[in-house]
Amino acid sequence: AGPLGAVERSLDARRFGAFLLLGPDAARRPAYRTLIERATRGPGKVLFLLPEIALTRELAASFEREFGRPAAVFHGRMTEKQKEEAWRSLRSGKSAVIAGTRSALFVEAAPLRLIVVDGEHEDSYFQSESPSYDARRGAWLRARAAGAVVVFGSSRPTVEAREEARGLGALIEL
Numbered sequence: 149a150g151p152l153g154a155v156e157r158s159l160d161a162r163r164f165g166a167f168l169l170l171g172p173d174a175a176r177r178p179a180y181r182t183l184i185e186r187a188t189r190g191p192g193k194v195l196f197l198l199p200e201i202a203l204t205r206e207l208a209a210s211f212e213r214e215f216g217r218p219a220a221v222f223h224g225r226m227t228e229k230q231k232e233e234a235w236r237s238l239r240s241g242k243s244a245v246i247a248g249t250r251s252a253l254f255v256e257a258a259p260l261r262l263i264v265v266d267g268e269h270e271d272s273y274f275q276s277e278s279p280s281y282d283a284r285r286g287a288w289l290r291a292r293a294a295g296a297v298v299v300f301g302s303s304r305p306t307v308e309a310r311e312e313a314r315g316l317g318a319l320i321e322l
Contacts, residue, residue, distance in 0.1 A: 151321070159262065166288055169300070
């Protein structure tokens, strides 16, 4: 089953699990691809959070090339019309992946099977303006409520994330 075995078992069982993928981008990308492919078999949806708006379009284009389906993009600088079009793409089943920044955490996506928080160490996941929230904690809570898997990825994780994952046996070194 390789290093992703525990994550894949949680996905297959459709049960909550939280994991930290530790490794460089070049190692995390293929791991994400494997997990996304597994999670989107059938009607499953994937929420892929990125720390910067600039990365969302690039990632969405990559998903379309790799999976043959467009990814819905969500971020705070989109117009209401753009958000509605992306939501319709998800709702219709045309898109199975949502690529976005911390605000994408609030997009309705059922059945949610996988949440990826790439670059979990980035400060941009925390919003200090009202309402203040930490999208990393929100991703964990949302995955738990949905019975989904949440995967945090980083080449330099926060000390808290690394130690918590190590203590839970959920640290996967790539």
